[in-house]
Amino acid sequence: MPTLQNKTILVTGASQGLGEQVAKAYAEAGATVILVARHQKKLEKVYDAIVEAGCPEPFAICFDLIGAEEKEFEQFAATIGEAIQGKLDGIVHCASYFYALSPLDFQTVAEWVNQYRINTVAPMGLTRALLPLLKQSPDGRFRCIQSRIELFV
Numbered sequence: 001m002p003t004l005q006n007k008t009i010l011v012t013g014a015s016q017g018l019g020e021q022v023a024k025a026y027a028e029a030g031a032t033v034i035l036v037a038r039h040q041k042k043l044e045k046v047y048d049a050i051v052e053a054g055c056p057e058p059f060a061i062c063f064d065l066i067g068a069e070e071k072e073f074e075q076f077a078a079t080i081g082e083a084i085q086g087k088l089d090g091i092v093h094c095a096s097y098f099y100a101l102s103p104l105d106f107q108t109v110a111e112w113v114n115q116y117r118i119n120t121v122a123p124m125g126l127t128r129a130l131l132p133l134l135k136q137s138p139d140g141r142f143r144c145i146q147s148r149i150e151l152f153v
Helices: 015-027 041-050 068-083 109-134
Strands: 008-011 032-037 060-064 090-093 141-144 149-152
Touching: 008 015, 008 109, 015 032, 015 041, 015 090, 015 141, 032 041, 032 068, 041 060, 060 068, 068 109
Parallel strands: 008 032, 008 090, 032 060, 090 141
Antiparallel strands: 141 149
């Protein structure tokens, strides 16, 4: 992986799975990583692992994407802006939610709505709120890992 020195990258779903691995890899490449997840204890564990590895000290923010609306996304973006006091070079959306692979008659509308909010609505809402910070970077970008989308701002 190329060096990410002096880059600040936000990773959702950073407390486990793919998000955890992406956050650690970006930190090892020199980026200051903003860890975002809904489980505080798991988030702290990833934070500690990055610090113990001698990587740049990350930021860790507990934020549950499932019920977030525009107001919460905007408040979150303001918090990020204050914390980093500068540009945001990238966002990697790894947060995803899937109940279970099962026949349709065992699935509920509420489950589908929650999956849609996490997997589709949250990346859009979060990216939209963070666009002003991304635009401060000469090469700002974001990726949605679960849908294989990469866009430049």
